[in-house]
Amino acid sequence: MFPNGHRVATDSQGILGDLYTKQGKLKEGEAELRKALAYLTGIVKEPNPEIANIKASLGRNLAAQEKYREAEELFRSAYESLAKTNGKDHPETVSVGKELESVSGKL
Numbered sequence: 001m002f003p004n005g006h007r008v009a010t011d012s013q014g015i016l017g018d019l020y021t022k023q024g025k026l027k028e029g030e031a032e033l034r035k036a037l038a039y040l041t042g043i044v045k046e047p048n049p050e051i052a053n054i055k056a057s058l059g060r061n062l063a064a065q066e067k068y069r070e071a072e073e074l075f076r077s078a079y080e081s082l083a084k085t086n087g088k089d090h091p092e093t094v095s096v097g098k099e100l101e102s103v104s105g106k107l
Contacts, residue, residue: 010040014054021061030065033058047081049092055081056096059103068106075100 013036020029037054044051059074079100082093 010036010050010054013039014057017061018057021057021064026061026065029061030058033061047084049082049085052078052081052085052096053092056099059099063099063103063106068103072100072103072107075103 013032017029017032017036020026020032023029033054037051037058040048040051040054055074055078059071059078062068062071062074075096079093079096082090082096086093088094
């Protein structure tokens, strides 16, 4: 699925982005998550649960920055992808669906 070594790099960027977000370093987290998303979308096709997870992480980051419109778009895309790959009742899909509802209510 991934060229040699590329999965590690993408996973590392996603983990670092999540870590920065949890530490309140939102701009740094956003930058790492955007890099991971750009790279991942260049090497795998959607729907893909890993792309969906990065989109959801970026959505959380942007929601924390009160960038609700873009966060909503990312959560919607992540939800649709996860529903196709994992099913609508899968815990990840349900969780992202709840985050989508929450962000949509703030628009």
